[in-house]
Amino acid sequence: MLRLENVSKNFGGLPALSDVSFDIPQGKLTALIGPNGAGKSTLINCMTGVLQTTSGRIRFRDIQIETLPPHQIARLGIARTFQNLKLFPRLTVLDNVLTGLTCEGGKSLVMAMFRLPYLRHRERSLKLRALEALDRFGLADKANWPAGVLAYGDKKRVELARATVGKPELILLDEPVAGLNAEETAAVGEQLNLLRRAGHTMLLVEHDMELVMTIADRVVVLDSGRCIAMGSPEEVRRNPLVLEAYLGRTEAVA
Amino acid sequence: MNPFQDFLQFTFSGLTGGAIYALIALGFCVVNNTMGIVNFVQVDFVTLGGMLMFSALFAIGLPTVPGLLLAVAGVALIAMLVERVGLRPARSNHHLVLIFLTVGLSIILRGIIKLVWGKNRMALPPLTSDTPVNLLGASVLPQALWILLLTVIAIALLTWFFYRTPLGLAMRAVASNPTAAAVVGIPAGRVRLTSYAIAGSLGGLAGVLVTPITTLNYDVGVLLGLKGFAAAILGGFGSFPGAILGGLGLGLLESLSAGYLSSAYKDVVAFVVLLLVLFIRPKGLLGK
Numbered sequence: 001m002l003r004l005e006n007v008s009k010n011f012g013g014l015p016a017l018s019d020v021s022f023d024i025p026q027g028k029l030t031a032l033i034g035p036n037g038a039g040k041s042t043l044i045n046c047m048t049g050v051l052q053t054t055s056g057r058i059r060f061r062d063i064q065i066e067t068l069p070p071h072q073i074a075r076l077g078i079a080r081t082f083q084n085l086k087l088f089p090r091l092t093v094l095d096n097v098l099t100g101l102t103c104e105g106g107k108s109l110v111m112a113m114f115r116l117p118y119l120r121h122r123e124r125s126l127k128l129r130a131l132e133a134l135d136r137f138g139l140a141d142k143a144n145w146p147a148g149v150l151a152y153g154d155k156k157r158v159e160l161a162r163a164t165v166g167k168p169e170l171i172l173l174d175e176p177v178a179g180l181n182a183e184e185t186a187a188v189g190e191q192l193n194l195l196r197r198a199g200h201t202m203l204l205v206e207h208d209m210e211l212v213m214t215i216a217d218r219v220v221v222l223d224s225g226r227c228i229a230m231g232s233p234e235e236v237r238r239n240p241l242v243l244e245a246y247l248g249r250t251e252a253v254a
Numbered sequence: 255m256n257p258f259q260d261f262l263q264f265t266f267s268g269l270t271g272g273a274i275y276a277l278i279a280l281g282f283c284v285v286n287n288t289m290g291i292v293n294f295v296q297v298d299f300v301t302l303g304g305m306l307m308f309s310a311l312f313a314i315g316l317p318t319v320p321g322l323l324l325a326v327a328g329v330a331l332i333a334m335l336v337e338r339v340g341l342r343p344a345r346s347n348h349h350l351v352l353i354f355l356t357v358g359l360s361i362i363l364r365g366i367i368k369l370v371w372g373k374n375r376m377a378l379p380p381l382t383s384d385t386p387v388n389l390l391g392a393s394v395l396p397q398a399l400w401i402l403l404l405t406v407i408a409i410a411l412l413t414w415f416f417y418r419t420p421l422g423l424a425m426r427a428v429a430s431n432p433t434a435a436a437v438v439g440i441p442a443g444r445v446r447l448t449s450y451a452i453a454g455s456l457g458g459l460a461g462v463l464v465t466p467i468t469t470l471n472y473d474v475g476v477l478l479g480l481k482g483f484a485a486a487i488l489g490g491f492g493s494f495p496g497a498i499l500g501g502l503g504l505g506l507l508e509s510l511s512a513g514y515l516s517s518a519y520k521d522v523v524a525f526v527v528l529l530l531v532l533f534i535r536p537k538g539l540l541g542k
Contacts, residue, residue: 048437074439086437088430090542091423099427102420103439123420162438 001026001201002047002078002170007056007066009042009225016042017225019056024170029192029202031216031233033209035245038222040205041083044172047203048080049073060170075103077169081159081176083205089148093139093158096147097130100162133165134158136191153184160188164195171195171202177211189215213237221245262392264513265506270398272505273405277460278482279489279497280412281453286492287429288449291349294356295336297479298363299454302329303461304470305371308378318381326458333454336363337447368472380466401463408459409498412452416494421448429492481524488528490541499539504528 002024009017017039024030032040045051047058049070058066065073079100088096104126134140137157142150147158156176163171176192177185189211196202196215206212212219212233219236221229223245229236236242278300285293306328310321340359341352380397387394416422427435428445436442460482461475468474481504486492489500504524511523531539 050433050437070433070436071439071441074437080437082434082437086431086434088427088434090430091426095423095426098423099435099438099440102424 001061002203003057003059004043004047005057005059007043007046007058008054009039009046009051010054015225017046017053020222020225020227021056022220022227022230024201024203025218026201027199028217029196029204029215031204031206031212031219032222033206033212033219033236034222037224039225040222041174042225043222044080044174044203044205047073047172048078077103078172079163079166079168079170080172081156081163081174083174083178085155085159087147087155087158087162089146091147092144093134093147093150094127094130094143096158097133097161097165098126100133100165101126101130103166130161130165133161137161138187153180156180157184157188160191164200167200169201171200172205173202174205175207176204177206177208185211256391259391260513262390264509266389266392266394266398268506268509269502270401270505271508272485272502273401274460274464274478274501275482275485275504276498276501277405277408277456277463278479279486279501280409280494281456281460282483282486283492283494283497284425284449284452284456286486288425288445289352291352291356292483293450293453294353294360294479295333295340295363296453296457296482297475298360298367299329299333299457300461300464300475300478300482301364301367301470301472302332302475303458304378304465304474305367305461305472306458307462307465308371308376308470311379322381322462325462326455329458329461330451330454332363333450333457334447336454337450342443342446364472364476371472373472376470378462378465378470381463395467397463397466404459404463408456412456412494415452421445425449484525484528487538488531490538493538493540493542496538496540503539 005021007017007020008015020043032043034040042051046053046066049065049068053066056066057064060076060078063076065076088099131140131143134143137160139154139157139161142154147155150158156179160176163173177188180188185208192202192204193215204212204216216233218230219233220227221236221242228241228245229239231239278296281296281299282293285291285296303325306325307321310316310324316324336359341355344351344355346352380395381400382396384395384397387396416426424435424440425445425448427438427440428442432442460478464478465474482501485500485504486497487500488504489496489498507524507527508520512520515523535541
């Protein structure tokens with residue numbers, strides 16, 4: 001569904017990504033793992049137009065997206081969450097999730113201004129969907145709170161609700177359970193599992209190996225901006241290069 | 255007149271002037287919230303409102319209400335042109351670049367206004383008769399009541415737009431976090447264009463309402479616009495309730511100091527209070 005071809009990204013001459021190529025197959029959950037600084041978030045930022053690639057191609061279905069601005073990429077059906085949270089702190093939780101439906105609600109803005117009856121009806125149904133999404137993540141009772149005052153774990157889940165409410169074709173999740181406790185992690189893992197079974201295509205960047213190994217269909221390993229391995233969770237777990245990238249580094253530090 | 259009547263009289267005139275400042279201040283805030291810049295063209299939107307009203311009434315011969323609507327819509331359209339033709343081609347997100355562009359565009363627009371409408375002072379008739387009405391002992395011009403009423407309606411419409419429409423939600427989202435807004439699919443260009451249209455309507459309405467009182471010429475908006483800017487800062491730049499509070503506060507200060515001290519000191523008192531507020535609360539009254 002999404003294909004990366006020789007994607008490279010330099011920051012002022014320093015390579016953050018070098019020749020990264022892999023596919024995200026439709027209907028599967030692909031996990032992207034790697035040590036800190038491997039370039040995982042940079043890669044997601046390139047896929048969503050937040051950063052421009054230095055070279056290489058990114059194709060979503062048959063459309064080349066690496067030069068498109070972020071809002072057009074979103075309109076193609078790619079949603080994401082951020083590692084370091086990007087909510088709308090002054091908006092209510094419900095409004096935050098409603099923005100996830102922008103691509104559906106915003107097509108006839110002029111008519112929306114005049115609130116034609118059928119639009120009013122549609123607006124209500126958008127609101128219902130947003131509330132359902134909040135309910136899935138256990139946040140329905142906080143719908144009218146300003147998002148900025150929520151606890152960290154709740155903010156993470158608001159972002160997940162916002163990213164998933166519009167039924168996007170591809171969901172990119174940047175460390176959705178980082179900083180959550182075991183109980184919250186399990187709850188989020190369950191939701192991701194449900195989405196996966198419902199046939200959503202996802203890319204999951206995560207350090208929590210237990211979560212990755214249980215729900216990923218495929219794992220891609222990034223180290224120092226290079227793709228060093230890919231395959232099923234089992235294959236990757238046994239790959240000596242991967243072990244070296246993780247364990248070798250730990251030994252060096254120790 | 256007894257002291258209470260005096261006070262009432264000053265309060266009314268303060269609220270009237272304050273409502274105008276509030277409208278202009280809201281225009282500054284809308285653009286600031288979506289683009290992060292001070293839009294100095296706002297001052298010319300005020301002039302343009304008066305000028306277009308003048309042409310609608312005397313060149314086209316429209317009645318008052320269609321004239322008002324046409325003038326406000328016309329300024330909104332010009333404001334959109336300013337954004338689309340004047341700012342967007344810069345393709346810059348650098349705030350200083352954009353702010354200086356607005357300064358330049360403001361000078362250009364004032365030049366065009368001078369060419370089209372000339373340099374003479376003109377008079378705009380009030381919306382309805384100019385016989386003062388008696389309100390609790392204070393004598394109030396009907397125009398003042400229109401100013402207050404239409405300002406309240408404009409604020410109500412603005413609130414409805416921002417909190418009840420999808421485009422309003424999109425604009426609040428951009429103001430709150432531009433990156434996140436882009437990533438959920440909100441087109442920044444359309445939001446900027448809309449914010450200019452709204453700023454133009456507010457400035458234009460202020461111009462239509464105030465110029466029957468101040469008389470009209472090509473730079474009438476400059477001083478009014480700067481007062482509106484000061485009102486926005488007083489209330490906390492970017493905050494809508496702050497802009498309204500700051501506008502009314504500034505208007506009342508001016509009128510009360512003109513009434514009880516001397517009209518020569520009204521600007522001095524108003525701006526000394528503005529400075530004091532900013533010394534104590536640099537973010538303004540309701541700033542975040």
